[in-house]
Amino acid sequence: MLNKQIKKLNKLDEKLSSIKYMQALLEWDGETIASKGGVNERSLVAGEASEIFFNSFINDEVKSLLDYLNEHKNELNEITKRKAELYTKEYEKIAKIPVEEYSEYAKLCSKSYAAWEVAKENNDFSSFAPYLEKIIKTLKKFMGYRGNEGHPYNALLEDYEPGVTMEVLDEFFDKLKESIVPLVKNLQNKPKTDLSVFNQKFDLDKQDKVSKHLMDILTFDQKRGYMTTSAHPFTLNLSRNDVRITTHYYENDLLSSIFSTIHETGHALYEQHINEEFGLSNITTGVSMGIHESQSRLYENNLTRNSKFWENNFPKLKEIFKEELDGVDLELWNKAINNAKPSLIRTEADELTYPLHILIRYELEKEIFSNDIDINELPKLWADKYEEYLGIRPENFSEGILQDVHWADGLFGYFPSYALGSAYAAQFENAMRKDIDLDTVLANNDMQVVADWLTDHIHKYGSLKTPVEIMKLATGEKFDAKYFIEYLERKFA
Amino acid sequence: MLNKQIKKLNKLDEKLSSIKYMQALLEWDGETIASKGGVNERSLVAGEASEIFFNSFINDEVKSLLDYLNEHKNELNEITKRKAELYTKEYEKIAKIPVEEYSEYAKLCSKSYAAWEVAKENNDFSSFAPYLEKIIKTLKKFMGYRGNEGHPYNALLEDYEPGVTMEVLDEFFDKLKESIVPLVKNLQNKPKTDLSVFNQKFDLDKQDKVSKHLMDILTFDQKRGYMTTSAHPFTLNLSRNDVRITTHYYENDLLSSIFSTIHETGHALYEQHINEEFGLSNITTGVSMGIHESQSRLYENNLTRNSKFWENNFPKLKEIFKEELDGVDLELWNKAINNAKPSLIRTEADELTYPLHILIRYELEKEIFSNDIDINELPKLWADKYEEYLGIRPENFSEGILQDVHWADGLFGYFPSYALGSAYAAQFENAMRKDIDLDTVLANNDMQVVADWLTDHIHKYGSLKTPVEIMKLATGEKFDAKYFIEYLERKFA
Numbered sequence: 001m002l003n004k005q006i007k008k009l010n011k012l013d014e015k016l017s018s019i020k021y022m023q024a025l026l027e028w029d030g031e032t033i034a035s036k037g038g039v040n041e042r043s044l045v046a047g048e049a050s051e052i053f054f055n056s057f058i059n060d061e062v063k064s065l066l067d068y069l070n071e072h073k074n075e076l077n078e079i080t081k082r083k084a085e086l087y088t089k090e091y092e093k094i095a096k097i098p099v100e101e102y103s104e105y106a107k108l109c110s111k112s113y114a115a116w117e118v119a120k121e122n123n124d125f126s127s128f129a130p131y132l133e134k135i136i137k138t139l140k141k142f143m144g145y146r147g148n149e150g151h152p153y154n155a156l157l158e159d160y161e162p163g164v165t166m167e168v169l170d171e172f173f174d175k176l177k178e179s180i181v182p183l184v185k186n187l188q189n190k191p192k193t194d195l196s197v198f199n200q201k202f203d204l205d206k207q208d209k210v211s212k213h214l215m216d217i218l219t220f221d222q223k224r225g226y227m228t229t230s231a232h233p234f235t236l237n238l239s240r241n242d243v244r245i246t247t248h249y250y251e252n253d254l255l256s257s258i259f260s261t262i263h264e265t266g267h268a269l270y271e272q273h274i275n276e277e278f279g280l281s282n283i284t285t286g287v288s289m290g291i292h293e294s295q296s297r298l299y300e301n302n303l304t305r306n307s308k309f310w311e312n313n314f315p316k317l318k319e320i321f322k323e324e325l326d327g328v329d330l331e332l333w334n335k336a337i338n339n340a341k342p343s344l345i346r347t348e349a350d351e352l353t354y355p356l357h358i359l360i361r362y363e364l365e366k367e368i369f370s371n372d373i374d375i376n377e378l379p380k381l382w383a384d385k386y387e388e389y390l391g392i393r394p395e396n397f398s399e400g401i402l403q404d405v406h407w408a409d410g411l412f413g414y415f416p417s418y419a420l421g422s423a424y425a426a427q428f429e430n431a432m433r434k435d436i437d438l439d440t441v442l443a444n445n446d447m448q449v450v451a452d453w454l455t456d457h458i459h460k461y462g463s464l465k466t467p468v469e470i471m472k473l474a475t476g477e478k479f480d481a482k483y484f485i486e487y488l489e490r491k492f493a
Numbered sequence: 494m495l496n497k498q499i500k501k502l503n504k505l506d507e508k509l510s511s512i513k514y515m516q517a518l519l520e521w522d523g524e525t526i527a528s529k530g531g532v533n534e535r536s537l538v539a540g541e542a543s544e545i546f547f548n549s550f551i552n553d554e555v556k557s558l559l560d561y562l563n564e565h566k567n568e569l570n571e572i573t574k575r576k577a578e579l580y581t582k583e584y585e586k587i588a589k590i591p592v593e594e595y596s597e598y599a600k601l602c603s604k605s606y607a608a609w610e611v612a613k614e615n616n617d618f619s620s621f622a623p624y625l626e627k628i629i630k631t632l633k634k635f636m637g638y639r640g641n642e643g644h645p646y647n648a649l650l651e652d653y654e655p656g657v658t659m660e661v662l663d664e665f666f667d668k669l670k671e672s673i674v675p676l677v678k679n680l681q682n683k684p685k686t687d688l689s690v691f692n693q694k695f696d697l698d699k700q701d702k703v704s705k706h707l708m709d710i711l712t713f714d715q716k717r718g719y720m721t722t723s724a725h726p727f728t729l730n731l732s733r734n735d736v737r738i739t740t741h742y743y744e745n746d747l748l749s750s751i752f753s754t755i756h757e758t759g760h761a762l763y764e765q766h767i768n769e770e771f772g773l774s775n776i777t778t779g780v781s782m783g784i785h786e787s788q789s790r791l792y793e794n795n796l797t798r799n800s801k802f803w804e805n806n807f808p809k810l811k812e813i814f815k816e817e818l819d820g821v822d823l824e825l826w827n828k829a830i831n832n833a834k835p836s837l838i839r840t841e842a843d844e845l846t847y848p849l850h851i852l853i854r855y856e857l858e859k860e861i862f863s864n865d866i867d868i869n870e871l872p873k874l875w876a877d878k879y880e881e882y883l884g885i886r887p888e889n890f891s892e893g894i895l896q897d898v899h900w901a902d903g904l905f906g907y908f909p910s911y912a913l914g915s916a917y918a919a920q921f922e923n924a925m926r927k928d929i930d931l932d933t934v935l936a937n938n939d940m941q942v943v944a945d946w947l948t949d950h951i952h953k954y955g956s957l958k959t960p961v962e963i964m965k966l967a968t969g970e971k972f973d974a975k976y977f978i979e980y981l982e983r984k985f986a
Contacts, residue, residue, distance in 0.1 A: 015545075018538040018540075018541035021538045022515045022519065023536070025518055028522075029521075029522070029856075035719055037717035037734040037735065038717060039731050040734070041731070041732035041733075042735070044511060045773070047511075048508050049511065051508075052508075220655050221530070223530045226526050229636075236525075240534075240536075241533070242527060242528040242531030242535070
């Protein structure tokens with residue numbers, strides 16, 4: 001009987017994972033090459049796919065299966081136990097939502113994404129506002145169906161970073177504010193270096209060459225992945241053997257695409273390194289947004305903003321941009337890539353000011369899910385907070401509230417994991433340095449050593465362990481923000 | 494009651510069309526950018542998608558719905574009647590196949606495609622043979638389940654060109670042989686023109702520019718479609734508003750990509766012009782492979798191999814390839830694009846020899862589905878027939894039996910529609926010339942006039958009418974091979 005039920009679970013796992021694969025492919029396609037004119041059909045299909053997922057998952061047969069497995073938890077091996085645990089959690093999350101509302105919501109997100117794209121391009125918040133309003137309304141309704149105790153925003157946070165609540169985040173952000181705000185203020189007193197050389201014209205094909213070269217250096221497996229461009233860089237794993245990233249090239253900004261590519265490569269490596277034996281399964285993906293972001297941030301900041309990394313790699317860069325970087329030395333390069341300065345766009349922000357961008361979104365999301373706020377007030381609230389924390393104010397919607405895709409996709413509760421990711425990364429770096437001589441490894445460009453450490457301590461688990469367990473396994477300690485604060489102070493004080 | 498059942502049909506139609514959309518997207522992705530390393534997961538997903546389609550379609554509820562609608566056929570409007578008719582046909586086609594075998598077959602095709610790609614690249618028939626054998630065996634088994642009367646190959650033909658049987662094709666190909674074989678033999682006696690100028694180096698980016706320009710000229714709607722490259726050019730319609738084509742650029746062959754692009758654009762226009770009101774539905778797609786191919790052939794041959802078309806377009810081509818085409822005049826260009834000569838590769842063949850490539854495949858397919866043939870004998874049979882009909886013999890598998898993807902995808906019975914397409918095209922051209930002054934229209938580069946005629950007489954119907962009905966509506970006559978034979982004789986005698 002138990003064996004039969006385990007087989008049933010694995011069959012279900014394969015089916016649901018296949019539907020998610022197709023949903024991911026729809027998303028990938030929608031955000032890369034899909035025709036603008038096809039948005040209606042595409043959102044219909046997204047809705048049907050959600051309905052198919054819902055009906056394949058939320059039914060009495062699956063319910064009995066999960067109940068049975070939970071009753072026999074102690075007889076299951078670790079993999080089966082974890083699969084059942086994750087599906088149970090997911091089941092409880094959506095079971096009480098009527099299927100029509102669930103699939104309507106998928107259609108809404110698909111249309112909302114398209115509306116956001118147009119709105120951002122036209123700097124027109126008003127055309128996007130009705131979608132945002134509907135998404136927030138629907139999410140609040142869904143939170144009601146779930147019937148969790150406590151604040152509804154906590155339930156959203158739990159979706160992206162299990163174990164993290166508003167209480168945890170309030171404390172985390174308070175500590176950060178305390179240390180970062182003075183550091184940011186202090187930036188004004190530092191001597192300025194002329195970095196305009198990095199904003200001259202950089203040929204896009206050459207930038208592409210640099211991106212692909214760096215992906216190779218970082219050990220991205222090109223046979224099990226792919227890179228292209230999109231408006232907003234992202235990583236998408238169809239499977240551990242087909243992990244796709246996008247980047248974005250700006251002709252007058254060399255650093256942007258380089259660090260976007262490295263960031264997404266960090267995400268991609270996590271997915272590519274998951275234990276092959278897990279197959280196509282719900283455990284074959286990164287365990288949480290925070291842990292995922294820790295991997296991208298680790299590569300983007302802790303590893304490749306370290307000057308050692310460029311000892312070998314900067315000459316290659318100069319070779320590709322022979323004329324453009326003529327006269328630029330390693331010292332100036334390292335200054336440029338570690339330059340901190342308040343700015344309006346989150347994805348372009350430096351390590352120091354980045355958490356403040358997240359803090360702003362966190363405070364707005366708390367507000368949105370605590371009170372009935374007027375959507376049309378949001379752009380002003382957004383701008384006010386930028387003025388308060390960063391001393392600058394967006395002059396239009398596109399560089400303000402319309403800059404991020406997340407809310408258009410219904411991803412509320414997601415942003416905080418970005419700041420957590422940076423903090424986790426600092427703690428992981430600290431642990432890694434106990435095992436390997438990181439500066440020498442970076443100077444030798446031996447990124448396989450780093451990839452192996454990460455695979456062994458973090459990546460291979462996929463979702464087999466919880467974020468809290470992974471932190472403990474990899475570092476021997478619980479999560480502690482002090483590593484990140486020390487890192488920032490060391491670097492920017 | 495009737496209204497409720499019609500609503501049910503429309504809901505079913507939307508669901509099944511959505512699943513097909515996702516299957517098409519999987520295929521598109523697999524043939525363009527998907528990672529080689531992800532083939533196992535991809536074929537698992539393809540299998541699950543087939544199973545989902547099967548289970549959503551083949552069940553008692555759908556059976557009763559279709560039975561009910563068929564009983565009330567005379568009370569239905571044309572659209573609903575046709576939807577029900579097409580679904581009934583599709584139902585009968587697969588209902589008797591056990592679902593596991595159906596989804597296993599989808600997985601097999603997905604793996605077989607990947608195996609074919611590698612085999613073709615490595616010129617290694619033996620690595621592909623086991624897949625081909627399994628596909629043929631499975632198809633024979635499936636034909637058995639269907640239990641049609643008569644020859645199993647007739648059932649396959651019916652899938653791609655309803656109304657066309659071996660008897661029809663035998664007669665059609667006999668007539669063609671009678672007229673073409675002497676014309677091909679006669680080619681040897683014609684004076685040869687030196688066309689080597691068209692095989693010098695043509696920059697790929699410039700070829701891409703030419704392709705995109707021609708798509709615009711032919712009125713392809715770029716907002717509702719997309720073009721990229723793949724090993725084997727093809728067209729894929731996710732929906733009428735998202736129609737994708739691929740082409741293939743060879744550095745030393747300018748004509749290849751130009752006419753591939755035009756060919757696929759012909760397919761794409763058919764899909765883009767289907768009546769918008771049909772929505773996401775089983776009738777919103779070309780009605781048969783033969784009618785589809787008639788549209789691509791019409792554009793590729795009847796329209797753009799007409800010298801009038803190039804009066805306006807050749808100067809543009811010379812502008813893009815200023816140095817390469819220096820000294821080439823319109824006369825030489827027209828000779829080059831209408832040059833006929835026996836060759837090994839079907840997709841590169843000229844209009845005259847093309848039907849012989851199809852004849853060879855037709856004869857082999859008849860043989861495969863009539864007798865128990867040894868797969869390993871096929872390459873020799875293939876080569877022998879090329880020698881017999883075209884007087885040339887492939888020297889390796891890649892330019893012989895491995896050149897086409899169709900068999901790797903299980904598409905047996907498909908090839909004949911290519912030759913039928915050419916013949917339909919000639920008949921459509923004849924009818925079009927009664928309504929519009931085609932040569933003047935071409936000379937004026939007014940391709941919207943052509944597109945409008947085709948939309949009005951053929952495209953708009955999608956699958957609402959049968960191929961036989963469309964032929965009658967568009968030309969006032971039944972299909973007659975004489976138009977094609979006259980066309981070829983006029984051109985090549």
